[in-house]
Amino acid sequence: xxxxxxxxxxxxxxxxxxxxVPFMVFALAFLIVPxxxxxxxxxxxxxxxxxxxxxxxxxxxxxxxxYWISIRxxxxxxxxxxxIGFFLAWAVVLGGVPSWIRxxxxxxxxxxxxxxxxxxxxxxxxxxxxTGLVTVxxxxxxxxxxxxxxxxxxxxxxxxxxYMFFQIPLMVLILxxxxxxxxxxxxxxxxxxxxxxxxxxxxxxxxxLWPSLMGATLLLFANxxxxxATAFALTGASLNxxxxxxxxxxxxxxxxxxxxxxxxxxxxxxxxxxxxILYIWLRSRAERWxx
Amino acid sequence: MKVHKIFAxxxxxxxxxxxxxxxxxxFEFSLRMRRGVYSFDAYQSxxxxxxxxxTFGFSMLMALVTIVVGMLLIVPTAYWVRLRLxxxxxxxxxxxxxxxxxxxxxxxxxxxxxxxxxxxIPFTGSTQGTNILLTFSYVTLALPYMYRSVDxxxxxxxxxxxxxxxEILGAKWPTIMxxxxxPNVMSGVLSGAFITFAIVMGxxxxxxxxxxxxxxxxxxxxGANKAYEPSALAVIAFAITWLSMGLIxxxxxxxxxxxxxx
Numbered sequence: 001x002x003x004x005x006x007x008x009x010x011x012x013x014x015x016x017x018x019x020x021v022p023f024m025v026f027a028l029a030f031l032i033v034p035x036x037x038x039x040x041x042x043x044x045x046x047x048x049x050x051x052x053x054x055x056x057x058x059x060x061x062x063x064x065x066x067y068w069i070s071i072r073x074x075x076x077x078x079x080x081x082x083x084i085g086f087f088l089a090w091a092v093v094l095g096g097v098p099s100w101i102r103x104x105x106x107x108x109x110x111x112x113x114x115x116x117x118x119x120x121x122x123x124x125x126x127x128x129x130x131t132g133l134v135t136v137x138x139x140x141x142x143x144x145x146x147x148x149x150x151x152x153x154x155x156x157x158x159x160x161x162x163y164m165f166f167q168i169p170l171m172v173l174i175l176x177x178x179x180x181x182x183x184x185x186x187x188x189x190x191x192x193x194x195x196x197x198x199x200x201x202x203x204x205x206x207x208x209l210w211p212s213l214m215g216a217t218l219l220l221f222a223n224x225x226x227x228x229a230t231a232f233a234l235t236g237a238s239l240n241x242x243x244x245x246x247x248x249x250x251x252x253x254x255x256x257x258x259x260x261x262x263x264x265x266x267x268x269x270x271x272x273x274x275x276x277i278l279y280i281w282l283r284s285r286a287e288r289w290x291x
Numbered sequence: 292m293k294v295h296k297i298f299a300x301x302x303x304x305x306x307x308x309x310x311x312x313x314x315x316x317x318f319e320f321s322l323r324m325r326r327g328v329y330s331f332d333a334y335q336s337x338x339x340x341x342x343x344x345x346t347f348g349f350s351m352l353m354a355l356v357t358i359v360v361g362m363l364l365i366v367p368t369a370y371w372v373r374l375r376l377x378x379x380x381x382x383x384x385x386x387x388x389x390x391x392x393x394x395x396x397x398x399x400x401x402x403x404x405x406x407x408x409x410x411x412i413p414f415t416g417s418t419q420g421t422n423i424l425l426t427f428s429y430v431t432l433a434l435p436y437m438y439r440s441v442d443x444x445x446x447x448x449x450x451x452x453x454x455x456x457x458e459i460l461g462a463k464w465p466t467i468m469x470x471x472x473x474p475n476v477m478s479g480v481l482s483g484a485f486i487t488f489a490i491v492m493g494x495x496x497x498x499x500x501x502x503x504x505x506x507x508x509x510x511x512x513x514g515a516n517k518a519y520e521p522s523a524l525a526v527i528a529f530a531i532t533w534l535s536m537g538l539i540x541x542x543x544x545x546x547x548x549x550x551x552x553x
Contacts, residue, residue: 019371020379026364027386030427031434034401035393041404084309087302095299105306111529111536112310114486117493118510119528122521125514127316134316165313168306226394229495229507233514243396250400250500265397276392 035269041262054263063245063255067267070225070242073156077163078220082213084164085171093179106176109169116166121233124162128153154235162230167220174219178212178286215282222275226268242268314529321522333523340520342509350498350506353422354491357429358484361437364430366480369441370472373450387438390431395496399428403500421501428497433490437483444479482539489535493528 045051057063092102127133130147138144152158182205190200228243235244242264248254249261324332337343372383390398406424408416414424453475457467473480498505510528514521 016371016375019375020368020383023364023368023383023386026427026430027389030402030431031386031389031393031398034398034405037405038397038401084302084305087298088306091299091302091306094295095302096296097299097303101303105303107536107540108310110539111533114489114536115529115532117528118495118507118514119493119525122510122514122525123313123317123529126320126522126525127313131320132316133319134312165309168309222392226396228394228396229493229511232495233511236515243394246396246400247496247500250396250403261400265400268394268397269392272392272394 038262038265039269041259042266045259046257054257054259055266057257057260058263058267062240063264066240066242066245067271069156069240071271073159073163073241074221074224076156076160077167077224078217080160081164081167081171081220082217085168085216086175086213088168089172089175089179093176094182105172109172111169113166113169113173116227117229118233120162120165121230124153124158124165124234128158128161154238156239159231159234159239159241162234163224163227167224170220170223171216174216175212178209182208209286211282211286215279215286218275218279218282222272222279225275226272317522317525317529321519321526324519333519337520337523337527342504346504346506346509349504350492350494353426353429353505354488356426357433357491358487360426361430361433361487362441362480362484365434365437365441365483366473366476367468369438369445370450370468373445374454384438384442387434389434391435395428395432395494396500398431399497399500402428415501421503425497425501425503425505428501429487429491429494432494432497433483433487436486436490440479440483440486441476442479444476448475478542478545481542485535485538485542489532492531 042054043050043052045053058067088105091097092105125132128135128146132153135146138146153162186204187200190204195203226243228241228247231239231241231244232247245254246261246264246268249264253261255261255264321333322329322331324330324336368383372380402424403415406412406414414420450472453471454467457471462471492506493510494505495507495511499508499511510521510524513524
């Protein structure tokens with residue numbers, strides 16, 4: 001009798017685990033194993049011997065410069081997006097603007113943060129390209145030639161302001177709930193204690209908000225770092241950021257070493273991975289204040 | 292009090308300029324095809340392009356298949372994890388977030404090494420196989436969004452009670468799944484579906500590297516070769532994104548009104 005019941009429990013446990021087999025098989029086959037394949041491949045040479053040479057070769061000037069420009073574009077667009085996004089979120093939560101502005105901003109942010117890729121590049125070419133609306137407008141009305149100042153949309157600066165179009169809305173979406181979590185009582189309490197507005201922001205708001213701010217900025221950074229379609233459509237292959245270099249490597253082995261290509265991919269995973277882990281850690285700290 | 296209201300309006304103005312000027316610029320540019328006057332020639336040129344219709348149709352079909360495959364995979368998994376394997380929740384959640392951490396280009400690079408025509412599972416050996424692989428790659432990309440929207444919808448229903456009630460009434464598991472669970476998480480399924488639709492329609496990296504004639508690579512090709520059509524296409528793409536997001540809002544509003552909340 002007891003044996004029958006234990007075997008029944010075992011069967012139930014087996015069935016329980018069978019339930020997520022399809023999902024696990026899918027995740028292994030199309031997410032985990034392909035990624036591990038590249039990670040492992042980064043530590044072998046074409047002859048199949050274990051080596052750190054690929055990692056060392058990542059530090060050659062051409063690859064290093066690709067990482068450097070990728071990191072610069074991602075940092076600049078994340079900081080720019082975080083700054084403007086913060087002020088927008090602040091304006092709709094605490095700035096006392098009409099509530100319809102808040103709901104339209106949040107709806108629009110939901111759309112704009114998903115409007116990336118190739119069409120975004122077209123939009124900025126039509127606006128700030130050589131014959132774009134703003135360029136022509138400034139030339140005809142103010143006699144100001146944007147392109148004579150050395151500005152070029154197909155450059156570090158151009159890519160940064162293009163990326164900010166989806167970075168700002170993302171920041172707004174993440175920060176609005178965090179700012180909503182600032183309790184009115186905290187402000188009142190600090191005012192009663194004689195704090196100035198500056199002291200309230202520096203000593204109350206900032207310590208509470210910094211995990212959200214930092215975390216969101218890191219998420220924005222990772223978001224920009226992995227993006228390729230916008231940059232590809234905007235600059236072709238002329239701006240040598242890491243995803244475009246990797247694209248060229250996949251297409252035609254431009255590095256002349258397939259395993260160095262794996263190392264390039266590993267480098268991307270490490271960078272986006274670290275920023276995401278920090279983001280998750282900071283978010284868990286931020287959530288303590290949002291209860 | 293006055294001062295910070297002024298700052299708020301300055302911030303809103305800067306944001307509005309940043310958001311609207313590129314959209315106005317794109318629309319204005321798309322009307323410029325005929326010299327001297329505004330016209331919809333660029334749109335006409337786009338809509339009469341056979342390749343536009345072919346790639347748009349291909350991506351639509353891909354999006355639909357992705358949504359069906361993705362939901363058949365995710366709804367039962369989310370249900371099962373809630374009902375029987377709550378200890379696996381963090382693991383499953385972590386896996387569904389991985390596609391946000393690993394860049395798409397890295398994932399597809401792995402596919403090309405692992406599933407090429409000389410490997411054990413030669414997906415890319417045939418057109419049909421590549422289409423299947425592309426579908427799976429889209430399911431992977433949509434995983435974070437689909438899982439989160441389904442799981443959020445499932446939080447509002449009591450899966451355990453619903454399942455027990457159905458079992459007492461003699462329902463077998465397909466009945467429980469498709470006539471009990473699916474209808475109750477429909478709002479989540481639909482909002483996951485619309486965001487997946489928006490993602491697949493604009494996706495470039497996967498389709499380009501797997502050499503499939505999807506809408507994203509077509510956009511890139513037009514951008515490299517034509518002057519005014521890209522703007523018209525950007526306006527169309529923005530409309531698709533706007534439509535998908537609008538439908539999500541609509542669905543979530545109806546979701547709150549729908550009955551069957553135990």
